[in-house]
Amino acid sequence: MRHTFLIIALTFSICLLNAQKSTFNIGFLLDNTNSEIDSLLNHLEDEITAVVGEDAVVSFSKTNRLVNNFDKAIATKNYEQYLEGDIDIIIAFGIVNNATLYKRQNYPKPTIVFGLLSTELLQEIELKEDIENYISIVTTQSYREDLEYLIELAKPKRIGVVLEAGYLTSSPVESIFDKIGTDLQFEPKFIPFEKFEDITANLDDIDALYLAGGYYLESDEIRELAELLIEKKIPSFTANPINDVENGILATNHDKASLEQFFRRIALAVETIVNGNTMEGLGVRLETNKALTINYNTADRIGLPLKYSLIATTDFIGDPKKKVADKTYNLVAVMQEAIIENLQLETFRQDIELTDKDVQLSKSEYLPDVSANAAGNYTDPAIAELGFGQTPEVQTIGNVGLNQLVFSNAANANITIQRALRDAQQENYNSEELNTVFSAAQAYFTALILKANLSIQNQNLGLTKYNLKIAEENYEAGQAGKSDVLRFRSEMAQNTQQMVEAVNQLEQAFYNLNFILNNPIESKIDVEEAELLEGVFENYNYKQLGTFLDDPTLRLPFVKFLVQEAMNNAPELKVLDYNLEATKRSERLFGAGRFLPTVALQGQYNYEFSRSGVGSTFLGGRTRPKDFYTFGLNVTLPIFNQNKQNINQQIAEIQTKQLNVSKDNLKLNIEKNINDAVLNIINQISNIQLSKVFEETAKEALELTQTSYASGAVNIVQLLDAQNNYLQAQLASANATYNYLLTSLQLERFLGTFFLLQTEGERDDFRKRFLEFTQSNND
Numbered sequence: 001m002r003h004t005f006l007i008i009a010l011t012f013s014i015c016l017l018n019a020q021k022s023t024f025n026i027g028f029l030l031d032n033t034n035s036e037i038d039s040l041l042n043h044l045e046d047e048i049t050a051v052v053g054e055d056a057v058v059s060f061s062k063t064n065r066l067v068n069n070f071d072k073a074i075a076t077k078n079y080e081q082y083l084e085g086d087i088d089i090i091i092a093f094g095i096v097n098n099a100t101l102y103k104r105q106n107y108p109k110p111t112i113v114f115g116l117l118s119t120e121l122l123q124e125i126e127l128k129e130d131i132e133n134y135i136s137i138v139t140t141q142s143y144r145e146d147l148e149y150l151i152e153l154a155k156p157k158r159i160g161v162v163l164e165a166g167y168l169t170s171s172p173v174e175s176i177f178d179k180i181g182t183d184l185q186f187e188p189k190f191i192p193f194e195k196f197e198d199i200t201a202n203l204d205d206i207d208a209l210y211l212a213g214g215y216y217l218e219s220d221e222i223r224e225l226a227e228l229l230i231e232k233k234i235p236s237f238t239a240n241p242i243n244d245v246e247n248g249i250l251a252t253n254h255d256k257a258s259l260e261q262f263f264r265r266i267a268l269a270v271e272t273i274v275n276g277n278t279m280e281g282l283g284v285r286l287e288t289n290k291a292l293t294i295n296y297n298t299a300d301r302i303g304l305p306l307k308y309s310l311i312a313t314t315d316f317i318g319d320p321k322k323k324v325a326d327k328t329y330n331l332v333a334v335m336q337e338a339i340i341e342n343l344q345l346e347t348f349r350q351d352i353e354l355t356d357k358d359v360q361l362s363k364s365e366y367l368p369d370v371s372a373n374a375a376g377n378y379t380d381p382a383i384a385e386l387g388f389g390q391t392p393e394v395q396t397i398g399n400v401g402l403n404q405l406v407f408s409n410a411a412n413a414n415i416t417i418q419r420a421l422r423d424a425q426q427e428n429y430n431s432e433e434l435n436t437v438f439s440a441a442q443a444y445f446t447a448l449i450l451k452a453n454l455s456i457q458n459q460n461l462g463l464t465k466y467n468l469k470i471a472e473e474n475y476e477a478g479q480a481g482k483s484d485v486l487r488f489r490s491e492m493a494q495n496t497q498q499m500v501e502a503v504n505q506l507e508q509a510f511y512n513l514n515f516i517l518n519n520p521i522e523s524k525i526d527v528e529e530a531e532l533l534e535g536v537f538e539n540y541n542y543k544q545l546g547t548f549l550d551d552p553t554l555r556l557p558f559v560k561f562l563v564q565e566a567m568n569n570a571p572e573l574k575v576l577d578y579n580l581e582a583t584k585r586s587e588r589l590f591g592a593g594r595f596l597p598t599v600a601l602q603g604q605y606n607y608e609f610s611r612s613g614v615g616s617t618f619l620g621g622r623t624r625p626k627d628f629y630t631f632g633l634n635v636t637l638p639i640f641n642q643n644k645q646n647i648n649q650q651i652a653e654i655q656t657k658q659l660n661v662s663k664d665n666l667k668l669n670i671e672k673n674i675n676d677a678v679l680n681i682i683n684q685i686s687n688i689q690l691s692k693v694f695e696e697t698a699k700e701a702l703e704l705t706q707t708s709y710a711s712g713a714v715n716i717v718q719l720l721d722a723q724n725n726y727l728q729a730q731l732a733s734a735n736a737t738y739n740y741l742l743t744s745l746q747l748e749r750f751l752g753t754f755f756l757l758q759t760e761g762e763r764d765d766f767r768k769r770f771l772e773f774t775q776s777n778n779d
Helices: 002-020 035-052 072-084 095-102 143-154 165-170 173-184 219-231 258-274 296-301 308-313 331-341 343-366 381-385 409-477 482-516 542-550 552-569 571-590 644-710 716-751 760-778
Strands: 023-030 057-059 065-067 089-093 111-118 134-141 158-164 187-193 208-211 236-238 284-286 292-295 314-317 327-329 369-378 394-407 525-527 598-612 627-636
Touching (some): 023 035, 035 057, 072 089, 089 095, 095 165, 292 308, 327 331, 331 409, 542 644
Parallel strands (some): 111 134, 134 284, 158 208
8 A cells, every 4th residue: 555655656746747847849841841851850859859858848740840832922821820829949941941031030939940051152141140039050061062073073064953943033043053153164054943854854955963952852753863864874963961872863062970960959959948048149050071972883874984083082872893784794604605705715616627627638648639731842853753753843742640549557547646636636625615614704703702892892991981080089079199090091091092903903804804705805794693592503503512512421422423523524634545546546557557558549541632743653654542541550568668667656655655644644633633622612611601700790899899999998909900800801701602603613624514504404414423423332
């Protein structure tokens, strides 16, 4: 009973205490609204409630958000409505509200006017200060500075300036832009709008667009506008927060932190009012930190090259790994195109054609050799007379000769040798094809690794800038020395250089890939991400390969099987086998084969077209037939050829021994390569998992260290160490999968086949052979 009484008494006391608190109804005046403005107002209400705390009760209602839709008459009516109603504090935002309330002579209720004004506009008007019940809180943004950045980025001659139609009629902004245009040497084209379509319908004849207004546009509308500008290759700049840049606008000079600063200042003004303190001196002009922010992907899509000189002072939004390209390759496409297009590989194909011609030449020894000859002879008459008809003074003759090889051991050996050399050249091509495919895969993964590196270096540069900001705040608060600020500035310079190098290294990687694929070096290409069990890797389970190798009981038989497969597939071994075949045939040729005769047929047909002059008749008046033929069989048997046969035989024997030694060495090397590749894959398997853990712990450690540094609990060295650890962890984690897949492809190169280029049937055959190998070895 006693406890019940205490609870009732405590509850009553709390209710009595709350009843004693003053309640303040707050109303908002807006030029326009949308879902995002509503969300920002909700955030502002939370900020006001938190700052006021227990001092009073602040009340908000969705009905107390009056909108004028850029109409001055409605703006005046809305303000009068609040003056006559139960609203205690009026907070006004927007160009029309500002202009309307600025002209008033008195403010019966506390009125807070806040907004974003350009420094150029502030030079045209005089802000009211120390007015009863009136507080003006503005943050400044310089149109001139924005346009200077836009001109530096894109060098436009005609800039479209987007502004609300009501803004143009209620302020001297048009003359301001005309003056800036004259100073910066560009022509402004004003694009006033009341609805979104007014902007999209007036984008012709401009080189760039400056979104000086448009604060109330929805995110979907900004994205649509940005996409349209990108399609038209029009650079864009916004005077609004970086949300516009996140939605695709090229750049802004608006600092993200300024909104929080804005809201906090308004909340403090409300706190002053509810506590009954004087409002004099609360009006303020907030100087926000400005930072050029660029959407990396938008710049890439419109083909705008970014100056390296801007990187140190610029924040980038977007993913540098997303590259605009005329063609995007996956790994299989790279491998297949390398086989078709690589120029070095094409020279090997032509070598095969040359050796094929050598085979045809060797076979041509058994083709008939037919020749025709015609001649006209004139002989001295004194000699012709003594010839008794055999050598007339004038004679024209012709003949057709035939030589046909019937049998030649040397010709037969040459045919066999040239066939073996042709087949060896084919295997040389197969080996070079494997090397080219692997080189293409290396170039592909190198590009992926460097894309990840670029993205991480960009993040690291942003992280350094954030840490520099902490150091500057600590320095201003007296928690750290100037040396910390200088150290982070030095670190930022180094990170900037690393960023520049990362950009250039990625470009070099694409140059190399273009070289391998026989593309023009400057071709815009990109490579798709490589994920295990996704995309081109879906049909081949690389994780299953890892399972075999990770289990020690399966690894040994699997490695033996892989060695056997490599021996069977290795084109380098086949090259040596074909060369051995050629040298052994040479041994037989210069050995017992040298005693085999060469047999050939010979024939000739002769025809005498004419004879005349002295000695044209035979003795006794006989006549010679006009035509006649001869036919013969020629058999040649070598007996002794200056000992060259023995020497050639000895040379062939030495070459055979040499090739056998090379073959044994190559087999040993293949076995070593397979085992090395297996160990590398095992290393990469563990690296995939451990790198993820490393990255997560390094990130958490960095966040804790940043918090501790901000409070002065740790020094700059510890923060830099934590940042560098996180950088290395990110690089290791991002590259782990790429390195695993590349190492797997290296193993496949040693196997003499690439599974990604095989059919499903060929992969099934591989698995069947492994099962058969396992069973036979277990038996």
